[in-house]
Amino acid sequence: MPPDVKPQIIVVIRFSYVALSGFRLSRNGEQDVRALLYASDRLERRFRMFEALTLPSLLAQTDPDFTTAVLVGADFPHPWKKRLEALLRPLADARIISLPPLSNFKATKKALDRCTSSKASHVVSMRLDDDDAISNDCIAETRRTIPPLLQISGAENPAIIAFNCGLFLEQRAAGNTLYGVNEKTPLGIGMSMVAPRGARPTIFSTDHRMVHTRWNCFTDGMTPRFIRTVHADNDSSGFMSGTRVEHSDDELDAILAQRFPFSRQALMTLGS
Structure with missing residues (x-):
């Protein structure tokens, strides 16, 4: 790393945040969105996914030098917030950022600004949803690429x-399916923007499927770096833009053992 480049990696997770724009749900209006996002049964499902996938993948990072900003609404229900606070304690630098309803970009920008160190020359804003996982070397590989x-x-x-290579975990009534993907357009999981500290753009400035049309973009299409879940609570359609790869059970076991803190059996029974 050049001596004048001091990047700070900040992972931003929007946890049932009531946004005024940026999600399909946002079109329903603030009150309807709040009622849906804060419903106890839905929050319980989101917490189970976060506890089983997202949080373990962050705790397993081989490079622990990153900040986690979890964005919630200013009126996020208190008992659930206390549960979230307890879950985040094992992470070295995790912060809950509580904000009123704003656009997706404004809210995530505020969250990033609140976490940015004055010692950083560059901010590396990384996307991660609360129901997905990154590989245990995702932070390290991001830092190596900078x-x-x-x-x-x-x-x-x-x-x-x-990162365009990873796994999709589809949760269906008939049972879970786990398979590989090679996306042809950039996927948001673990995606980062490297920008000088104080710059306006962040990884949330542009739709993740279109970042390569606006910014210089390096994409690793060879190494599995994410697990994306597809289920009934997805805000997006969960579509795959590229090629589906049917790994054998042995191949899936090897990928998981090398890069993720999960067993295939645990993933196949998740949500059941």
């Missing part, structure tokens, strides 16, 4: 690091 990316793109220019 110096050559800035050398090519220019340290003053925002640039994107994305």
